[in-house]
Amino acid sequence: MTTAATTEVMTQEQAAWFAETFNRIVGNVAHAVLGKENVVRLVVTTLLSGGHLLLEDYPGTGKTQLARALGQTLQATSSRIQFTPDLLPSDVTGVSIFDPKAQTFEFHEGPIFANVVLADEINRASPKTQSALLEVMEEGRVTVDGAPHGVGKPFIVLATQNPIEQAGTYRLPEAQLDRFLMKTSIGYPDQAATVQILHGSAQRDRAGALEPVITGQAVSDMVTLADSVHVDPAVLEYVSTIVGETRRAPGVLVGVSVRGALGLIRAAKTWAAAHGRNYVVPDDIKGLAEPVLAHRFVLEAEAEFEGASAADALASVLSDVAPPTMRSGGR
Known part of the structure; x- marks a missing residue:
């Protein structure tokens, strides 16, 4: 089937092809990340929505396997950047080196030049290095000595944070968190x-076998x-109302931005196509609201002290905002 770019509404045939291909990608990655199909579906949805993903998780849960499995599945390049306090922006993006023979500067690409990039423990690097990565995520290119260098497509960053070790880390500012879909x-x-997993312990690299x-x-x-x-x-209108209510919710200092609303629509489109539909339904919005919106909340200090969470605040908003009644065919 032809998948050329189109400005028309997706046909049902295209939706069926999309869903089949989406499931093949998910199924292949799931061979390396066992028992986590829903997480894999979110990762693939992020990729096909043109966004990036933040994984906050404990060590040894398979984050590296997930990134490598995605790269293998897409017949694409993958890289891993271990973020440390002494990591420099040029260690991520690359650097220009002077060639004495040619008497010119030659750009040497950094590890960010891959289709699937695992940014491990992003909060351990300095804010300057974090900003260099997030700039590439936003712009899709690196600018060195005034010259732009595109990172190519597809391009997704899977950044990780360890929730239990906060010593020596630099918390991601809210404006930077907002850049993760x-x-x-x-x-x-x-x-x-x-x-x-234990039964297959002799297979040390599940992702490499894909x-x-x-x-x-x-892609x-x-x-x-x-x-x-x-x-x-x-x-x-439903998404706009949800976003507006997050800004007025009790205990919330800063609600969801317009960027967050746009991200939710993009993700919902992909999610709908992944289920074989060429139209979005309210359940797509509700199902993706937490992974797309919750990390964009800033709670008041008093609310955090009392044990409130962004997920709880979002759940309250979703329960208060009535979804629209869709007509047959979603239109």
């Missing part, structure tokens, strides 16, 4: 998945195709 965690596998199921160009086509999913004006 989603935030989630992998978590420990359940009993059945743990037994399966075969690619899609090309980078096909770019899927990103374009997801943009053509129909969103009813009533759903847009």
